[in-house]
Amino acid sequence: MEHGADIETYQQYSRKKLIDFSSNINPLGIPPRLEIKIKDDIGNLVRYPDIKYRKLKKDVSMYLNCAEENVIVGNGAVEIIDIFTMIAKRVIVFMPSFSEYEKRARIHNKEVISLDLDENFKIDIEKIKSVIQPDDLLILGNPNNPTGLRIDKNTLISIYDIVRENEAILLLDEAFFEFCPTDYDSIKIFKKNDYLNICILRAATKFFALPGLRLGYGCSSKELVNRVYEIIMPWSVNGIAESIAKHLFTDKEYILNSKAYVKNERDYLLSELRKLSNIVAYDTDANFILVKLLHKDEDFALHFFLNRGILIRTCSSFSNIGRNHIRIAIKNHHENSVVVDVFKELNKL
The missing domain is CATH 3.40.640.10 (Type I PLP-dependent aspartate aminotransferase-like (Major domain))
Incomplete structure (x- = not known):
C-alpha cells in the first residue's frame, strides 16, 4: 500500500462499507461555514x-x-x-x-x-x-x-x-x-x-x-x-x-475544537490499545498512531480488519520498518471505539 485513502481498491474485499483508518484527515471534517462559502464562490x-x-x-x-x-x-x-x-x-x-x-x-x-x-x-x-x-x-x-x-x-x-x-x-x-x-x-x-x-x-x-x-x-x-x-x-x-x-x-473555533478533539481521542486510543498484550502502540504527536503487531504481519492484519469493515494503512512501503507494523488514523469517538474492539478481537488470536 503506497498511500492511504484508496477506498476504491479495497472496498471489493469487504462486505461492509469501509471506515477509512488509512487516511489521516481531521475527524471533525470540513469547517461547517466553509460549505456555504464554497457554494457562494462557484x-x-x-x-x-x-x-x-x-x-x-x-x-x-x-x-x-x-x-x-x-x-x-x-x-x-x-x-x-x-x-x-x-x-x-x-x-x-x-x-x-x-x-x-x-x-x-x-x-x-x-x-x-x-x-x-x-x-x-x-x-x-x-x-x-x-x-x-x-x-x-x-x-x-x-x-x-x-x-x-x-x-x-x-x-x-x-x-x-x-x-x-x-x-x-x-x-x-x-x-x-x-x-x-x-x-x-x-x-x-x-x-x-x-x-x-x-x-x-x-x-x-x-x-x-x-x-x-x-x-x-x-x-x-x-x-x-x-x-x-x-x-x-x-x-x-x-x-x-x-x-x-x-x-x-x-475560523478559530474550528481550529481550537479540532486540536482539543484530536488530543482527547489520541489519549483514548493510546490508553485502550496499550491494554492489549499482542501489540505496541507507539507515542505520537500527530493524528495517527503507529502500531507494532507482535505475533501477526501486516497482510494478516489488513484482511482481518477489512473483513470487519475497516481499512488500515500497511507500512511495508515505508523503508526501515518491518512488515509487522500498521498505522491507524485518529477518527471520531464512535469509529475509534469500533477499531479498538477489532484490536481486542485480534489480540485474542
Missing part, C-alpha cells in the same frame, strides 16, 4: 485565479505571522516538495518517512542519501553531519509520517544550524503540525533568521480536512520563494482554494 470559477496569489499570500501571512514575501503556496504540499527536489543537488531523507520525498527526488534523477532513524524513531544528528554537503536538500517530517513524532525543539535548532553552516536547505514538512502540542512553533523560531536555508511547509489537506482542494503553503526565504516561483506552473492554486483560505485560517 460563480468565480469562470475567472482565472490571481497568477501572483496576492490575496492568498496575504491570508497565509496573517495566519502564519510571517511577511508576505516569505509566503510560498502551491497545488498541495507535494507540488512544493517536488520543486525543492528539482533545485537540490542531492536529497537527504530519514527512514521511515513519507515515500514521496524519495520518489520525487528519483523522478528528477537526484542522488538520494537515505539515513535510518534510531530504534526509538529519533534523528541522529551525527548522521546528518557525516553526509551533508552544500546545495543538499534535507527533508524532515515534523511530525514524521508514519511515526507521528515531532522533532525536539533543541534538536531542530541544532539541525538547522548544521544545514546553514553547510549551505544546504532544510525542508520541514509540517502537514500534521497543527494537530501537535503547542510548546513551540517553527514558524516563529526561524522568523528571526528570515527563513534562510529553510522552507516550513504546511497544507489544508490534513488539519482542515480538504484533501480534494489541494492547497499547500508555508514560509521560506525570499530567495527560495523566488526560485520556486520560477519553476512552478502558472495558476497552480485553484480559484476555490484561493478564495476560501481566509475563512479557513480565521
Whole structure:
C-alpha cells in the first residue's frame, strides 16, 4: 500500500462499507461555514485565479505571522516538495518517512542519501553531519509520517544550524503540525533568521480536512520563494482554494475544537490499545498512531480488519520498518471505539 485513502481498491474485499483508518484527515471534517462559502464562490470559477496569489499570500501571512514575501503556496504540499527536489543537488531523507520525498527526488534523477532513524524513531544528528554537503536538500517530517513524532525543539535548532553552516536547505514538512502540542512553533523560531536555508511547509489537506482542494503553503526565504516561483506552473492554486483560505485560517473555533478533539481521542486510543498484550502502540504527536503487531504481519492484519469493515494503512512501503507494523488514523469517538474492539478481537488470536 503506497498511500492511504484508496477506498476504491479495497472496498471489493469487504462486505461492509469501509471506515477509512488509512487516511489521516481531521475527524471533525470540513469547517461547517466553509460549505456555504464554497457554494457562494462557484460563480468565480469562470475567472482565472490571481497568477501572483496576492490575496492568498496575504491570508497565509496573517495566519502564519510571517511577511508576505516569505509566503510560498502551491497545488498541495507535494507540488512544493517536488520543486525543492528539482533545485537540490542531492536529497537527504530519514527512514521511515513519507515515500514521496524519495520518489520525487528519483523522478528528477537526484542522488538520494537515505539515513535510518534510531530504534526509538529519533534523528541522529551525527548522521546528518557525516553526509551533508552544500546545495543538499534535507527533508524532515515534523511530525514524521508514519511515526507521528515531532522533532525536539533543541534538536531542530541544532539541525538547522548544521544545514546553514553547510549551505544546504532544510525542508520541514509540517502537514500534521497543527494537530501537535503547542510548546513551540517553527514558524516563529526561524522568523528571526528570515527563513534562510529553510522552507516550513504546511497544507489544508490534513488539519482542515480538504484533501480534494489541494492547497499547500508555508514560509521560506525570499530567495527560495523566488526560485520556486520560477519553476512552478502558472495558476497552480485553484480559484476555490484561493478564495476560501481566509475563512479557513480565521475560523478559530474550528481550529481550537479540532486540536482539543484530536488530543482527547489520541489519549483514548493510546490508553485502550496499550491494554492489549499482542501489540505496541507507539507515542505520537500527530493524528495517527503507529502500531507494532507482535505475533501477526501486516497482510494478516489488513484482511482481518477489512473483513470487519475497516481499512488500515500497511507500512511495508515505508523503508526501515518491518512488515509487522500498521498505522491507524485518529477518527471520531464512535469509529475509534469500533477499531479498538477489532484490536481486542485480534489480540485474542
